Amino acid sequence: MAYDIISGEIGRPSVFKDESKLFPDHVPMNLVHREPQLRSLSRAFRAILETPGAISQKVTLVGDVGVGKTAVAKRFGSTLESIAKERGIDLRYVHVNCYKDRTLFLVVKKVTQHIIPAIPDRGFSAQELFETLWNTLEDEGIYLLLALDEIDFLISVAGEKEAPLYFLSRATDEFLNRKQRMSLILVTRNLDFIAGLDKSVQSTLLHNVIRFENYSAAQLYDIIRLRSMESLKEGAIDDDVLLMISDMASPRGDARYALELLWRAGKYADSEASNRVLPEHVRKAQLDVSQFPMQIVLDLPLHERLFLLSVAKALKKTKSAYVTMGEVEASYRILCEDMKVEARKHTQFWEYLQNLKNLGILHTKISGAGFRGKTTLIGMLSLSVEAVEKNLSAVLK
Ligand SMILES: Nc1ncnc2c1ncn2[C@@H]1O[C@H](COP(=O)(O)OP(=O)(O)OP(=O)(O)O)[C@@H](O)[C@H]1O
Ligand SMILES: [Mg+2]
CATH class of the missing domain: 1.10.8.60 (Helicase, Ruva Protein; domain 3)
Known part of the structure; x- marks a missing residue:
């Protein structure tokens, strides 16, 4: 069985x-409408391919939830890695999510394990691990592009001499006459995290900010x-x-x-x-x-309930995302007849519609191509039509 x-x-x-x-961790090849951000990143990091070791670049990506910051950073990083390879440069992109690895030690450990897979993960301090990492980068001629995602979660812990970002962004400067082997991409929803940082680090980080609009x-x-x-x-x-x-x-x-x-x-x-x-x-x-509370629907006055039920029926009948007022009206007439209530006048419908819109139950938009003139289209975006119909039919009986 x-x-x-x-x-x-x-x-x-x-x-x-x-x-x-469609899974959240899949990084698409093409990121439409993020060309400007990809271009800015490319311009910022072009020098690390042209004159490897000459500078350490630091760029901050800023934008709201789900606007493609992580996807752009990852796609950029892996593409830059391949372009570097074509030019005989051993560049490694490492993406660390600070929400998961919240301390300097954990971040450095992640990076080190990526570069030196055999490294034992005990018995080192963050500084010691970082030194081991740095020596390997030098010995093997590797350049590192480190992305610190959700940087706001990176915290200082007791016993660390310096704040993590201070440490990471200054680490490269300590070896002035040696090659710059590490560049940074910081990713954040807003720039608040900068406030707590050392002034010199602040100015470095604010120098290259790439914004992602909604x-x-x-x-x-x-x-x-x-x-x-x-x-x-x-x-x-x-x-x-x-x-x-x-x-x-x-x-x-x-x-x-x-x-x-x-x-x-x-x-x-x-x-x-x-x-x-x-x-x-x-x-x-x-x-x-996003659960929309059905109770709001059930608490509506009678004629608004009838109107809403008519919208639901029209949407169900046409199987489309939006219907016209004419389609709603037709199903309203039939409904009123069935229920033996006197139908209200057409002019009232716009009032009902407005109220249902304000409650977030219905949505409207003006028709585009395919309609004669401009028609208001009515849709239900936050509730299931079937659920509305079932609930309203039950209370109207
Ligand atoms: N331009 C785009 N083209 C295709 N898919 C995209 C695009 N922008 C974002 N996505 C997809 O949308 C989802 C959210 O993007 P991403 O994870 O990059 O957002 P984010 O800006 O990092 O958000 P958060 O601040 O919540 O981490 C991902 O699945 C990503 O692949
Ligand atoms: Mg993200």
């Missing part, structure tokens, strides 16, 4: 072609479209649905959120044996990611 269950599940059709391409809806759309092409089967998702996801994620400007919605929606499609990701799968995905 277990065999049948397991092989049946594994053999089920899926909307995914390669699901792992993504717009249009940029998020481009990102998830490209990411869906490498992870989903052809035809498994419509543009309409991709636009819906980017609209949902755009108030945050966060690509991670958009990708999580895409992945979860794909999982819902699979669980319902649908060969396409539908708007309702996205709504359910969003519900999982």
